[in-house]
Amino acid sequence: MNNAFIIGQYVPGESLIHRLDPRTKIMIIFFFVIFVFFANSAASYGLLTAFSIISAIVTRIKLSYIFKGLTPVWFLIVFTFFLHLIVTREGEVLFEVLSFPIYSGAVIQGSEISLRFFLLILVTSLLTLTTSPIEITDAIESLLHPLKRIKFPVHELALMMSISLRFIPTLMQETEKISKAQASRGVDFKTGPIKDRVQAIVPLLVPLFVSAFKRAEELAMAMEARGYQGGEGRTKLRELRIVNRDRYTALLFILIIIGLFLTRS
Amino acid sequence: MRESFIEFRNVSFRYGEEQPWVLKDVSFVIYPDEWVAIIGHNGSGKSTIAKLINGLLFPQEGEIFVDGVHVNQDSIWDVRKNVGMVFQNPDNQFVGTTVRDDVAFGLENRGIPRQEMIDRINTSLTAVAMNDYFLHEPHRLSGGQKQRVAIASILAISPKVVILDEATAMLDPKGKLEIMRTITEVQDKLDLALVTITHDLNEITLADRVIVMNEGQVWLEATPREVFTKKEELRRIGLDTPFISKLADELISIGLVFNNHPLSHEELLEELWTYHSKM
Numbered sequence: 001m002n003n004a005f006i007i008g009q010y011v012p013g014e015s016l017i018h019r020l021d022p023r024t025k026i027m028i029i030f031f032f033v034i035f036v037f038f039a040n041s042a043a044s045y046g047l048l049t050a051f052s053i054i055s056a057i058v059t060r061i062k063l064s065y066i067f068k069g070l071t072p073v074w075f076l077i078v079f080t081f082f083l084h085l086i087v088t089r090e091g092e093v094l095f096e097v098l099s100f101p102i103y104s105g106a107v108i109q110g111s112e113i114s115l116r117f118f119l120l121i122l123v124t125s126l127l128t129l130t131t132s133p134i135e136i137t138d139a140i141e142s143l144l145h146p147l148k149r150i151k152f153p154v155h156e157l158a159l160m161m162s163i164s165l166r167f168i169p170t171l172m173q174e175t176e177k178i179s180k181a182q183a184s185r186g187v188d189f190k191t192g193p194i195k196d197r198v199q200a201i202v203p204l205l206v207p208l209f210v211s212a213f214k215r216a217e218e219l220a221m222a223m224e225a226r227g228y229q230g231g232e233g234r235t236k237l238r239e240l241r242i243v244n245r246d247r248y249t250a251l252l253f254i255l256i257i258i259g260l261f262l263t264r265s
Numbered sequence: 266m267r268e269s270f271i272e273f274r275n276v277s278f279r280y281g282e283e284q285p286w287v288l289k290d291v292s293f294v295i296y297p298d299e300w301v302a303i304i305g306h307n308g309s310g311k312s313t314i315a316k317l318i319n320g321l322l323f324p325q326e327g328e329i330f331v332d333g334v335h336v337n338q339d340s341i342w343d344v345r346k347n348v349g350m351v352f353q354n355p356d357n358q359f360v361g362t363t364v365r366d367d368v369a370f371g372l373e374n375r376g377i378p379r380q381e382m383i384d385r386i387n388t389s390l391t392a393v394a395m396n397d398y399f400l401h402e403p404h405r406l407s408g409g410q411k412q413r414v415a416i417a418s419i420l421a422i423s424p425k426v427v428i429l430d431e432a433t434a435m436l437d438p439k440g441k442l443e444i445m446r447t448i449t450e451v452q453d454k455l456d457l458a459l460v461t462i463t464h465d466l467n468e469i470t471l472a473d474r475v476i477v478m479n480e481g482q483v484w485l486e487a488t489p490r491e492v493f494t495k496k497e498e499l500r501r502i503g504l505d506t507p508f509i510s511k512l513a514d515e516l517i518s519i520g521l522v523f524n525n526h527p528l529s530h531e532e533l534l535e536e537l538w539t540y541h542s543k544m
Contacts, residue, residue, distance in 0.1 A: 134362050166362045169404035215357045222358035225319055225350045226418070227374040229342065235376050237369035237383075 009069055009125070010132050015060040016245065018130045022139035024246040025127050028253050032123055035257055036116050043263035045115060051256050052119050052126075059130050066122070066129065073121050077114045084110030137161045138238055155231030163219070171212065178207050269330075270426060270458050271295040271318060276327035278313055287313050288324070289481040297425065300452055300459040302469035302489075305478030306503035311462050314478075315430040318460075319348040332425060346375070349419030353431040355411035359403045364395065367403075368418040375422060389421040390414075392454070393447050409440030413447055420451065426458040427451075433468065445471070466492075466499070467507045470528040477504075490526055509533055 012018075017025070032048075039045050056066055090105025127136075141158035148154050179189060182203050189200050271294070278288040287310045295301050305311040316322040317329055320341035329336045331344045352358045361367030365386060372382045390396045393413040403411060412432055419427055429448065433441040449471055452459050461468060469475050475492045477485040479502045485492065492499070493510050500506070513527045513536075521540070527533035 134366075162362060163360065166359070166403065169402065170356055173404065215354075218352065218354055218357035219360065221316075221321055222350075222352055223360055223370075225321060225345065225348075225352075226360075226371040227342065227345050227422070228370075229374065233376045234373050235379060235382065236373060237366060237379065237386075239379065 009128055011061050011065070011129050012132075013060055013130065015058060015130070016249075017055065017059045017126065019245065020130075020249060021240055021242050021246045022131050022135040023143055023240060024242070024249060025131060026136070026139050026143065028250070029123055029127050031253070031257070033120055035260060036119055038264065039116070039260060040112075041263055041265035044260050044265075045112070047256060047259050047263060048119055049115070052122050055126055056122065059126060061129055066125065069125055069129070070118075070121060073117075077117050080117060081110040081114040084113060133165045134162060134238070137165065138240055142240055155234075159231075167215070170215075171208070174211060175204065175208055179204055268297070269294040270297045270299075270332060271460075272330040273314075273317075274328045274330070276317065276324045276329060278310075278317065278322065278324045278326075287481055288317075290327070291481070291483055292327075293476055293483055293486065295426070295458055295460060297458050298456060299474065300461070300472045301474050301476060302472035303460060303462045303476045303478060304464065304466065304469055304504065305484075306464055308480075309478040309502075310481040311464075311478045312430055315350060315428045315460070315462055318426075318428060319345050319350055346422070347425045348428065349422060349424035349426070350428045350430060351412065351415045351419060351432040353434050355408045355415065355435065356403065358415055359411055363400050363402055364390070364406070364414050365399045367414055368421050371418050371422045385421045385423075389417040392420055392451060393417045407440065408436045409443040412436065412440070412444050416444075416447060416451065420455070424457065426460060428460045428462065430462045431464070432461075433463070433465070441468075464504070466504055466510075470507070477502075489528060493526060493528065 036048060039048055056063060059066075085102060085106050086100075088106035088109050089101075089103055091103045091108070093101045094104050094107065095102055131139075137158050140161070141154055144152065144154045144157070183189065187200050187203055189197065189204075191197075192200075273291050273293050276288055276291045277286055279286045291310075291314070303311045303314060313322065317324055318331060318336070320336050320338075323337065332347050334340050334344055336344050359367050360370045368386045368389060369382055372385060377385070387396065390399070393416050395410065395413050395417055398406065398410065398414075406414070415432070416427070427448075429444075433444050436444065445468065448459065448461070451457075461472065463469065469489050469492065472489055475485075475487055475489055476483055477487075477492060477499075484502065485495070493506060496506050496510070496514065507528075509527060509530060509532075513523065513533060517523065523536050525532065525536070527536050
């Protein structure tokens, strides 16, 4: 039963990538996403691909597991490739399929876009695979901290995220309970035309919302009783610390980016 | 004369102008180191008392003092430092994503330095025997375990009074026993006043003093033993006496004579197995 409650797709582990500060990981991915679009030669693509694949190997999560997690996007990647094949009309005609010309430019552009797409998704999924949701929340709070100056509610946002994370399993258990209770009263969730099944969700959602609001009210009262008065003057138990491995990883990433610009054509 | 810790002076409260009074002219005193049970059936105003003590609600009439401080808008944060509260629903008071984070929440609110926080979390989780569950998420804990964590997170801020507002009402019998055992241990070891609010007469037997509430008024203030002598009246205001007490009454009615009216299993057993040796 607990397996159903894995949030996101975090796989606990002790690898280098797991132990990196979540801020380091988020920043690297942020810049990676930008710089992927600068690659334009075989060598530069090779460099970025090597970086992504090696990172994936370093996580010590089975590659087959990682790729299985990408299943839904494989279709998108292949679809993009074929779309380019059909639409783009540059370069020489390589061959014809049923009297439809396929251009060399189309093959190149199609593979480039698909490869970029693949790298983006692979690298971002490495973040969620190796970082627990609560670490990501902490990192976001810390990274957005400067926005406090313009009165952006950083602490509140992070607290909202962490409370949502904490209540996902609770509300899922509750949904299961309500759906069983309603099924025992004759609500049919699984058969019949789509229209009926969508309507069957109403008696599930109404009690769920009512209870969620009640929970929110009680939680707010419990938080106040425990002395919560907003982010001012709070200390934190969970600590984020940049250590040497973060510095070296960031340095390595910068070198790779420099390499990327050198290998551009 | 002992110094009072919590004092209600002619307190009246209602939730709105049009609403009926939930509390009518209630006055009582709770001393430090004392265990007071507040009991009453639903709607007798007992939970409102808890919320008034730490300033989640304010009375329309009368005054409330906690540790000599008048409870009002300006003093609530000081009052809440001294008052720890455990609520009824174990899920809806669990703020952190793990046991450790939840205990930390109250400490973080008070700006306690990190190193001290870690020490206090260790001590308080050990006090409720939950130290093996540091990194457990709430959905992997039973109701009783969650309530123990709630007690630990209260103890971590070292309050002077702990209020349990129907903290066992949503638990199974095993969980109830767990919580009762935990709080008796805690009360033994630490210097604090304990206020348990309940509708279950089984849970008042260990208290030093009992305040029985009925329709917003203090109906009786007495020791548990005295309370149990008024069975008929209790039943009339919707409170049912525990099985042991009823059994003892039946035994008395067939002619047995007890020195003390037994309140618990052990006391009844003690009375029975020494019965003939006394004759």
